[in-house]
Amino acid sequence: MKMIGSDYVLEAHNIFHTTEVDGGGCFNGAGNSALVLKGVNLTVHSGEVMAILGSKGSGKRALLDVISRRADGATRGQVLLNGSPLSKALFQQRCGYVTQSCTFVPGLTVAQTLHYTPTILSGYLKSSKVRQVLADLALSQVAHKRVEYLNISEARRLAIGIQLVRDPVMLLLDEPTHGLDPLSAYLLISILSNTAKKTGCGILLSLEKPRSDVFPFLDRALFLCLGGVVYSGGTRAMLEYFHGIGFPCPQLENPLMYYLCLSTVDRRSRDRFLESSQQIEALVERFSRETPISDAPLNNMGSGKVPLAYGKPGELKVWVMLYLKLLASTFSCGLVGMKTLFLRLLLLPLALSILWAFYTDVGDDSHGFFTKNGMILNILGLSYGCGILTTISLFPIWRKKFSQDTPEGLYSGTTLLIAYNSVSIPFSAVSAVIASCVVYPLLLDVKYNNGTVFAYLLVALWSSFVLAEQLTIAFLLVVKVPFNAAIAVTYVLVISIALASGTVRSFKGLQPWLQDNTKGTHTRYASSLLHSIAFQSRKLNCTPTASVICPKPADFMHERLGLPDPDETIDVAASCAFAVGLAAFNMLVYLFPMPRCVRQKFKD
């Protein structure tokens, strides 16, 4: 067998791992501890495929997390790569981990998804690598297919391809055949086996219900039950071992499933549970007493040194990849691209154009003053609502990818938000300009055009949109369901509008402590800008007569806002400061590591 590159060996010695059992959510204190792994040993060489088998709760995922250095909780034992301790940074540089969830950026094709994965390679070498990975994974036929149209088998292979394009020496997979039909599962395992032998990559995967036809492709097997190892070693030696201890495999039986059932506790009743637990404990004890069989290959090149010729791509390169991915997703042809462009450019103008159906006949009498009051409320509400709707439609996919890419150490939250805002803020500015053109004639007579007033309107709309967007991004950091985040942001902004805008509740009539607190909200300044445009900048068209009293704008604004003559400069500065400040706050918050309860939510 011809090896490509160096020979590697991944070893785990006497792994004990304790994890905290969640007490019920983020607000519970320290939960109970549970010993999840009890003395696990394993060895994987280059080009080998090892399967971790066990039923639910046996510790399969915990073992993969410990090897990849993602597990929380106390860990004892050693994980070595060519004799060197495998640290988190070393794993991120040289190994790959494929989780069960397949999340891709909508609008990109299969080839684009692989191409925009950050790697050391670039240019022609990158394109060659992408083409090779597509061919190895049988994805060349769907290279130009959009990721949202892939079936589950193709999606799994693409998720593996994203790791293979980075050329890992060890690849970990968490139940890659979960949910696949038998033919697709067979195809996937055979592809993985061929890839391992071709590239020299060692593969470690967990299975829950292995079928008979995948048995020939597995070089090694490890059976786990309640954290204990029933067997760990080669699949050929497995039959001999179990035959030797009194559990021969029948002829018409799948050895993997047969010994998996042997390693599963029987929960039908308490007596059966105790009996099967004791039997499995005896098996674990028996295996631990066996003399370890030499797992070394004949040619042992590893001598404690891991070549560090390869490394992680730089932060700037990752940022460029993220930015290009965002642009490709936005401008992709197809439904996703159209949806993205519509949300970014046309949603706000279209929403505000609805106001034309209601506010074309606003007069300048007392009725007109209250009607314009309602119009300002609608403008604020619609601007906030469009910001929320746009963000919960476009950002969650990136948030999900961020939570999946964080364990790989590819980029930080600040890099993601800089890339996202670099695409989002120019679009929102253009959208606000169009929306301002839509709303301007409603607030003012077009006969008296005023650039300064138009700029005020633009700032009010844009800062409202961006503030809602950034507030939604902040909530999406901890809220998994976008709809729930939208509800939470809506509650916050509804309270802000109710107390600070002066349209629902007169500001002058508020309690003094509420008046002081609402000065710290964006809504107050945006609403003040809109009031200035609607009442002060507009020439009144009202002739006082015996039966008609013309209200004074200063009196009305004093009643509504508490100020007869607000300062537009302060309002503009405060509105922009709130929006930009919240964006900066998000970059800071996304930089911190998440508490465990939040990470658990995004793990699925």
Next chain:
Amino acid sequence: MADNAVQAQPNGLGPQKQKALELHFSQVSYSLKGATKGSTPIINEACGVFKSGRLTAILGPSGAGKSTLLNALAGFKLQGVTGQFLLNGRPRDIMSFRKMSAYIAQNFVMLNLLTVEETLRVSTDLKMPSSTAAQEKQKIIDDIIDILQLQSCRRTLVKNLSGGEHKRLSIGIELVTNPPIMFFDEPTSGLDCVGSYQVICHLQRLAHDGRIVVCVVHQPGSRLFQLFDDVLVLAHGEVLYAGEQREMLPTFAQSGHICPQYYNPADFALEVCSQSSTTERCESLITQNKMMHSTASNVVKLQVDEETALIDVHKDALDLSHLRGKEQVGFWTQLSVLLRRHLRSMSRDMFAVQMRLVMHVVVALLLGVVYWQIGGDAQKIVSNVSCLFFVILFVFAGNAMPSILLCMQDSAVFIREYYNGWYSLGAYYLSKVLADLPLQLTCPTMFISIGYFMTGQPPEFQRFAMCWALCVMTAFIGHFIGVIAGSLFTMQLAIFLVPSATIPFLLFSGFFIRLNELSWFLRPICDVSFFRYIFEGLMRAIYGYDRGELECYATSNFCYYRTAEQFLKDFQMEGNEFDWDMAVLGIFLILLLLAFFVTLNAVIRRALR
């Protein structure tokens, strides 16, 4: 002459005392409606036999038509199905066959907030005849719990059951009437090998007690596979093998398919299925199976009275309502059982019920703090209007959105139970309306009682009663909009549609823009916006009916709106027409009640498609 006796009443869950049953089927085919003649049918001339006392497995890869065949055999799929079905040599009557058989789907939905015993009790109360004694029902429940080994979780809520326990409870619900024929669609999906083994052991016991038990299994392990007595292997709509499990591998070997060493026979059968059906060896398997069962069918035919004609079950015009079983108990018994179940479920629902009460109180207190004693001040009359509008917004949204969640689980259970003839549509409809009544009255009552007085509205009983009536009406309208949307659409779509559809009507409520300032072509929409009548009613309740002059606390002793009548005039809401507003809202409520009934009919019709 074979006796085709149908058991009138079950006499316990012991072994069957009636004659053994045999279900022969031959030439069974199924095609999609409207498919062209050249297309491949989903099921093509399937044939086989199911016998009492034997557990039969249907194997095949995904897309082979296993569930379709099971549905056709169980009688759930009639349109597009052709072929012969003989029960003890006689053509089966679909109505009596449906009555004596049970079908347990893969995703058998049960109400999460009932205990195991309560779930079985509802099943016995609704599925057994009214003449059954209470002691006999209790004995049947105890027998089912004992047979399926559910003693340890007798008082556990359904949502806390493990996967295996959940499966066994779904079997128990259908065991109440002791059906001699049972069909299971993938009873082991989602379970590990021990849980799967446990469930199949119970099925084997049910079969060996003298029943026909047929189940579709996905990827059985070898130990699981050996529990089956008979096997039917399906590939691309063709039956490759139907017969004893022990004879499957020798039959395959005769056609050239040799099972390797250390191979699961079920896995091997799937591999044989995955080959192209045009392979010569597969063709010989199909032909051989057809000949064998055709011969068996001929043998059975000789026992039939020669003058009896065989009837093909090929009725495209069959009325779908005949698929539904007959109800076993009267209307009022159905109503009382369903009402008791609804009320018990709601009392345990933490989120949808208890949190609603808390939320109503909290928001009422918040309303009181923000609008503290604002109602009596003439200077703050505009803010008081905002307060009234907020009341409408909260009472409506606070009752519409939780109602969607309440509907989610109920819909699936309702479809299954109605389809099996547990109760009539009228009984379910009435029990649902009545069970929700206490909550619909309590929440707005608590809300308006706190908010009305904290915000300083006039302390007159008549005005308070008017506001209370409007809040209750708003809650009812919101609730029924929520349950209608929750029944018709998925949860995400319903949660999106309810605000999207109702928020535009808020624009026509008269709060944001005066009705006379609206464009002329939009004014008719105001007449159909229920928010308008609610808002008008609240305004008239507070400021109409000779409210008189308001107190003016301004320092300059000038208030723009001093008299309530002038204020109502500016809002175009003058005139004491509260009765008219209430009457229109009553019409809205009646229309929503009718729409809810029509919605339930639509849900049923969609599920039967």
